[in-house]
Amino acid sequence: MLTPGTITEIVGRLSSGRTSLLTACLGEVTGRGAIAALVDVDGVLDPASAARAGVDLARLLWVRCGGRRDTGLRAADLLVRCPGFALVGLDLGEAAAPLSHTMAFRLRFAVERTAAALLIAGRRRVVGPAASLVVEIAPDRLEWSGPGPVSTRLARVRAHVRVLRARASRAGVVSPLGFCA
Numbered sequence: 701m702l703t704p705g706t707i708t709e710i711v712g713r714l715s716s717g718r719t720s721l722l723t724a725c726l727g728e729v730t731g732r733g734a735i736a737a738l739v740d741v742d743g744v745l746d747p748a749s750a751a752r753a754g755v756d757l758a759r760l761l762w763v764r765c766g767g768r769r770d771t772g773l774r775a776a777d778l779l780v781r782c783p784g785f786a787l788v789g790l791d792l793g794e795a796a797a798p799l800s801h802t803m804a805f806r807l808r809f810a811v812e813r814t815a816a817a818l819l820i821a822g823r824r825r826v827v828g829p830a831a832s833l834v835v836e837i838a839p840d841r842l843e844w845s846g847p848g849p850v851s852t853r854l855a856r857v858r859a860h861v862r863v864l865r866a867r868a869s870r871a872g873v874v875s876p877l878g879f880c881a
Contacts, residue, residue: 702725702729702787702817702819703817703832703833704786704814704815704816704817705811705812705813705814705815705816705817706811706812706817706818706831706832706833707807707808707811707817707818707819707820707827707830707831707832707833708817708818708819708820708831708832708833708834708835709819709820709821709822709825709826709827709831709833709834709835710722710819710820710821710822710835710837711821711822711823711824711825711834711835711836711837711864712823712836712837712838712859713823713838714794714823715839715857716837716838716839716859717837717839717857717859718821718822718837719744719745719791719821720753720857721821721835721837721861722738722789722791722819722821723745723749723750723753723755724753724754725787725789725819726738726750726755726760726787726789727750727753727754727755727756728754729786729787730754730755730756730757730759730760731754731755731756733759734759734786734787735759735760735761735784735785735786736759736760736761736785736786736787736788736789737760737761737762737763737779737785737787737788737789738760738761738762738763738788738789738790738791739763739765739772739775739776739779739788739789739790739791740762740763740764740765740772740791741765741767741768741769741771741772741790741791741792741793741795742765742767742791742792742793742794742795743764743765743766743767744791744793745762745791747762761779761785763775763779767795769792769795769797772790772792773790773799773803776788776790776807776818776820777803777806777807777810779816780807780810780811780814780816780818781810781813781814783814783815785814785816786815786816786817787816787817787818787819788811788816788817788818788819789819789820789821790818790819790820790821791821791822792820792821792822792823792826793822793823794822794823795823797826798824798825798826798827798828799826799827799828801828804826804827804828804829804830805830807827807830808827808830825864831865832865832866832867833863833865833866833867834863834864834865834866835861835862835863835864836861836862836864837859837860837861838859838860838862839857839858839859840858840859840860841857841858842854842856842857842858843855843856843857843858
């Protein structure tokens with residue numbers, strides 16, 4: 701699903717499903733017994749929900765940054781250089797300003813030398829041409845459920861995933877991700 705040695709970006713507005721897709725990727729990696737790391741800039745991860753979504757929390761390193769983006773970037777840069785991680789996730793949240801070209805290519809060159817994939821989630825694209833795959837998530841429809849004549853519980857969010865950029869990687873052509881929020 702995610703190609704080792706590449707950067708993938710998930711972009712979308714608040715409540716689009718980008719965090720759900722990031723969590724699904726973490727669940728897929730930890731579910732097969734690999735180790736993953738999540739650098740959580742805004743502190744949005746809910747461990748109970750992540751565990752229900754299939755994330756093996758014993759195989760996840762969770763780095764909380766307290767809203768400090770620079771700390772999150774430094775942590776991600778360090779983690780992609782550490783051996784042993786199959787996936788390093790970087791959730792930039794809503795304050796996702798583009799990275800400098802220097803920082804974007806520093807991350808790209810670091811991750812290309814490892815067996816890890818770097819997955820960046822945020823409101824907008826931040827690494828530009830350094831990303832091998834960029835997917836945009838847009839909510840399509842909300843489905844409600846509950847007793848009575850008016851449904852009051854959110855049951856499901858349907859989202860569209862659109863590939864904005866896909867370039868050939870070391871292992872071949874990157875395939876689009878399948879996802880249902």
